[in-house]
Amino acid sequence: MTGKIVRQIFWVVMIFAAVTSVSLFAQAETQAQHDARMQWWRDARFGLFIHWGLYAIPAGEWKGKTNYGEWIRHSAQIPIDVYDKFVGQFNPVKFHADEWVSLAKDAGMKYIVITSKHHDGFCLFDSKYTDFDVMSTPFKRDILKELSEACRKQGIRLCFYHSIMDWHHPDYLPRRDWEKDRSAAGAVFDRYVLHMKNQLKELLTNYGPLGVLWFDGEWESTWNETYGRDLYQYVRSFQPDIIINNRVGASRSGMEGFSQGKESAGDFGTPEQQIPATGLPGVDWETCMTMNNNWGYNSHDKNWKSAKDLIRMLADIASKGGNFLLNIGPTSEGVFPPESVERLREIGKWMKTNSESICATQASPFKKLEWGRVTQKSIGGGTRLYLHVFNWPAEGKLVVPGIFNKAKLAYLVADSKKAALKVSRKEDSLVVEVPKQGPDSVDSVVVLDVEGKPDINDPPEIKSEFDIFTDALEVTIASGRENIEVRYTLDGSAPLISSPLVKGPLRLTDTSVVSARCFRDRKPVSGTAQARFAKVKPRPAEQGFVVKPGILSAYYQGEWDRVPDFSKLKPVRSGVCSVLDLSSRKRKEYYGFEFAGYIKVPKDGVYAFYVESDDGSRLYIGDVLVVDNDGLHGMTEKRGLIALASGLHPIRACYFNKTGGEGLTVSYQGQGIAKQPIPEAALFHK
Ligand code: FHN
Numbered sequence: 043m044t045g046k047i048v049r050q051i052f053w054v055v056m057i058f059a060a061v062t063s064v065s066l067f068a069q070a071e072t073q074a075q076h077d078a079r080m081q082w083w084r085d086a087r088f089g090l091f092i093h094w095g096l097y098a099i100p101a102g103e104w105k106g107k108t109n110y111g112e113w114i115r116h117s118a119q120i121p122i123d124v125y126d127k128f129v130g131q132f133n134p135v136k137f138h139a140d141e142w143v144s145l146a147k148d149a150g151m152k153y154i155v156i157t158s159k160h161h162d163g164f165c166l167f168d169s170k171y172t173d174f175d176v177m178s179t180p181f182k183r184d185i186l187k188e189l190s191e192a193c194r195k196q197g198i199r200l201c202f203y204h205s206i207m208d209w210h211h212p213d214y215l216p217r218r219d220w221e222k223d224r225s226a227a228g229a230v231f232d233r234y235v236l237h238m239k240n241q242l243k244e245l246l247t248n249y250g251p252l253g254v255l256w257f258d259g260e261w262e263s264t265w266n267e268t269y270g271r272d273l274y275q276y277v278r279s280f281q282p283d284i285i286i287n288n289r290v291g292a293s294r295s296g297m298e299g300f301s302q303g304k305e306s307a308g309d310f311g312t313p314e315q316q317i318p319a320t321g322l323p324g325v326d327w328e329t330c331m332t333m334n335n336n337w338g339y340n341s342h343d344k345n346w347k348s349a350k351d352l353i354r355m356l357a358d359i360a361s362k363g364g365n366f367l368l369n370i371g372p373t374s375e376g377v378f379p380p381e382s383v384e385r386l387r388e389i390g391k392w393m394k395t396n397s398e399s400i401c402a403t404q405a406s407p408f409k410k411l412e413w414g415r416v417t418q419k420s421i422g423g424g425t426r427l428y429l430h431v432f433n434w435p436a437e438g439k440l441v442v443p444g445i446f447n448k449a450k451l452a453y454l455v456a457d458s459k460k461a462a463l464k465v466s467r468k469e470d471s472l473v474v475e476v477p478k479q480g481p482d483s484v485d486s487v488v489v490l491d492v493e494g495k496p497d498i499n500d501p502p503e504i505k506s507e508f509d510i511f512t513d514a515l516e517v518t519i520a521s522g523r524e525n526i527e528v529r530y531t532l533d534g535s536a537p538l539i540s541s542p543l544v545k546g547p548l549r550l551t552d553t554s555v556v557s558a559r560c561f562r563d564r565k566p567v568s569g570t571a572q573a574r575f576a577k578v579k580p581r582p583a584e585q586g587f588v589v590k591p592g593i594l595s596a597y598y599q600g601e602w603d604r605v606p607d608f609s610k611l612k613p614v615r616s617g618v619c620s621v622l623d624l625s626s627r628k629r630k631e632y633y634g635f636e637f638a639g640y641i642k643v644p645k646d647g648v649y650a651f652y653v654e655s656d657d658g659s660r661l662y663i664g665d666v667l668v669v670d671n672d673g674l675h676g677m678t679e680k681r682g683l684i685a686l687a688s689g690l691h692p693i694r695a696c697y698f699n700k701t702g703g704e705g706l707t708v709s710y711q712g713q714g715i716a717k718q719p720i721p722e723a724a725l726f727h728k
Pocket residue numbers: 112113258259314330337
């Protein structure tokens with residue numbers, strides 16, 4: 043029997059043994075057990091993300107370009123043998139685990155998620171399954187071991203980020219498409235899976251109890267939900283109480299971060315660089331975000347978010363029932379960039395006073411408030427509402443609309459004496475009399491204790507197909523509550539009991555500000571909803587020339603983080619295509635398109651244009667930017683509106699893809715056209 047067959051049998055046996063040993067673990071978890079396992083994480087609300095590795099050495103710069111981060115090996119197409127030389131330079135002599143943990147703890151963070159291995163494959167821990175790890179560097183210290191000890195001492199949960207995608211291991215597939223000289227011959231992906239599991243076993247057995255295993259890099263074609271479910275069970279077979287994110291499987295929908303399908307593996311959703319518009323009752327989720335533009339350290343990246351924005355994001359996320367995982371990319375010396383430390387300290391100052399309004403709170407019972415956000419906690423016989431006031435009321439009256447609980451107590455969280463603030467009722471609102479000046483210009487928190495569970499009556503919903511129109515527009519107003527009268531005005535004033543009753547859809551023929559409010563027994567029982575609808579003139583069609591079917595398309599190759607000005611670039615190829623799609627691209631990454639021509643619309647009226655893309659895209663009609671979906675992101679759709687006269691209008695669509703997923707769909711809707719990709723019959727060029 044040849045050696046090759048023996049080796050293959052060996053791997054089949056090894057893989058089978060690994061899988062069966064895990065499938066025995068698959069225990070059904072009750073909701074109560076699940077909630078108990080998630081409780082510390084739900085209460086934590088705030089954690090530190092750390093992206094650290096060899097990429098901190100080039101610090102974002104390579105051959106004169108300075109816009110790289112942790113993806114530098116791939117984005118700058120650094121050959122593996124050149125990148126491996128960084129191992130001999132990694133010596134973060136200023137690294138002190140206790141300092142890092144104290145900075146996180148003082149900022150009010152309850153857990154730390156650090157990259158045990160990012161996509162480049164380098165391990166920050168001592169692994170016996172590879173030499174591509176920290177023990178092969180001049181530093182020769184197990185960074186994760188030191189961090190686990192510091193976390194245990196300071197009561198912070200240690201968590202690991204582990205990338206499924208691995209640009210270094212010979213068995214990982216696919217190779218990078220530019221790695222022409224790094225053959226995939228002999229690579230066995232399942233052998234890589236076994237390697238990854240062996241390293242995960244090291245992480246799960248050598249560093250004490252872990253809070254979360256944060257998987258990433260799950261989007262390539264070789265990984266799937268079956269692998270994900272198996273890996274989820276495998277990890278929990280070593281630490282049953284560990285929490286695992288939804289990137290263990292392959293069900294995440296782009297940067298929005300939520301899983302498709304109930305059976306998807308993972309305990310929480312992972313929106314990235316974005317905050318969901320609303321909370322999702324019953325769904326655990328965590329927004330991860332950089333402080334500047336990069337996850338890994340980039341010494342040139344000075345686009346820092348302010349501490350004010352970060353504090354308000356924390357309150358916004360908590361008010362929607364989510365967690366905030368805020369990232370730092372340490373330098374190659376082993377320290378946090380000073381700008382990161384400054385922000386951690388600012389946030390820590392605010393959290394020192396206000397952390398009770400974030401930790402162990404639940405999502406707001408209100409849909410939307412003009413002045414800020416709300417979090418809540420159950421307290422004996424009632425509810426404690428934390429009113430996060432971003433815009434302090436000048437006249438000293440903080441109006442909380444649509445609430446029908448009896449107020450018990452109110453005071454400023456920042457007031458150590460908890461001096462009572464006067465609370466009165468004004469129709470549907472509770473009005474808290476507050477000092478002229480709030481205690482914190484970023485987010486002043488007012489405690490409002492009420493009896494019982496929140497009894498909130500949200501204002502009615504005002505809906506229409508679009509918020510602009512050319513001749514008339516139908517608007518519906520509905521409350522969805524029993525025993526309610528909805529009254530409205532069209533001039534922006536608050537509806538009164540004498541205002542008209544909503545008896546069906548309204549037909550607007552002029553620009554209007556619609557306000558609507560619920561009434562019961564001739565008294566207002568909700569706040570006021572308001573929406574503006576503008577009457578606009580349609581863009582005149584263009585005439586006086588002959589057009590032919592199809593739209594001009596120009597194909598470019600290059601690397602961008604945003605839609606470039608294609609007029610300044612030379613296309614690799616130009617031509618005419620029948621629809622706006624990517625089928626003529628020559629490679630899957632580092633390319634862009636510009637489509638230009640005319641779109642023919644059948645009627646005067648408002649049209650909605652939609653652009654769904656990965657990565658960035660922009661859509662112009664004439665010189666108007668109708669849809670701006672620019673930037674690096676997963677498949678994301680944006681919409682824009684424009685009023686057009688029937689006939690031909692110039693249309694221009696720009697698109698680029700950097701790395702990873704790709705995709706572009708340009709649709710339209712309106713004047714009897716259901717939402718659909720712009721068809722061939724509507725596209726022309728001169
Ligand atoms: O490709 C990674 C990226 O480097 C970074 O780790 C982020 C953080 O969640 N995750 C991936 C991009 O979605």
